[in-house]
Amino acid sequence: MDDDIKRVVVKVGTNVLTNKDNRILGPVLKELVRQIAVLYERDVMxxxxSSGSAMAGREVIGDTAITDKAIRRQVYSAVGQPRMMRHYYSLFHDYGMRCAQVLATKRDFDPGIHRENMINCYEGLLSEGIIPIANEDDAVSITMSMFSDNDELASLVAELIDADRLIILSDTEGLFTGHPDDEDSIKIKEVTCNQNVEQYVKASGKKEGEGRGGMASKLRIAKGAAKKDIPTYIANGKRANVIVDILDNKEVGTKFIH
Structure with a gap:
């Protein structure tokens, strides 16, 4: 791993954290935390x-009579967020590590006092060796204050903390020239921010379940981060050791560079 890598933002999507029955996958959470602990030992923060709060809330509440989609998402997320943090707190505690929850709306990243407060919060946590776990504040984030998805949130956090890498974990191995299941499809190993690969998005896209993001969003976010000199990866979050392998420069996922 390059010695200059000290700060990494990892975004994990709903489809990585849940199974086909939309239930949170404990083993995936454990593997995710294990890899973060490995990096922590290498002095990489x-x-x-993390997505998954709405699904976690749905596991608790089940079906609801709330018909408004926005309110339903608010309720599921409000219930599921502490449940997700309880999982993470316990798993990090097993490694002698501490974690903290940082919820935000898009307005918090606008220039001004809110942005300064966000910077101070992250810098304070990182200086104490505490792992920040970020998510959109779904309970209050509606319409104009919403991120397009957690991919956008991850890219804004990466810029905020001057991250050395951004890793977007999904349920696909990266960007392909066609649908990932097609024999003729080829994974694109590296993309520059000015390279025209948008033509492949529709063919390679996979339905993102309850998450708001998709491959088109991931491609836009990855290119945008690369333009800001943050090398970015799209990779399969259910692949063992995926984060560590990426930072060890193994050929994993699709890499986006300036």
Whole structure:
């Protein structure tokens, strides 16, 4: 691993954290935390941007009579967020590590006092060796204050803390020239921010379940981060050791560079 890598933002999507029955996968969470602990021992601090709160809340509440989609998401997320943090707190505690929750809306990243407060919060946590776990504040984040998805949140956090790498974990191995399941499809190993690969998005896209993001969003976010000199990766979050392998310069996922 390059010696200059000290700060990494890892975004993990809903499809990585859940199974086909939309239930949170404990083993995936454990593997995710294990890898962050490995990096911690190498003096690399990780900010984890974690989806899954709405699904975790749905596991608790089940079906609801709330018909408004926005309110339903608010309720599921409000219930599921502490449940997700309880999982993470316990898993990090097993490694003698501490974690903290950082919720935000898009307005918090606008220039001004809110942005300064966000910077101070992250810098304070990282200086104490505490793993920030970021997510959108779904309970209050509606319409104009919403991120397009957690990929956007991850890229904004990466810029905020001057991250050395951004890793977007999804349920696909990266960007392909066609659908990942097609025999003729080829994984694109590296993309520059000015390279025209948008033509492949529709063919390679996979339905993202309850998450708001998709491959088009991931491609846009990855290129945007690369333009700001943050090398970015899209990779399969259910692949064993995926984060560590990426930072060890193994050919994993699709890499986006300036």
């Amino acid at each position: 990780v900010v984890l941007v």
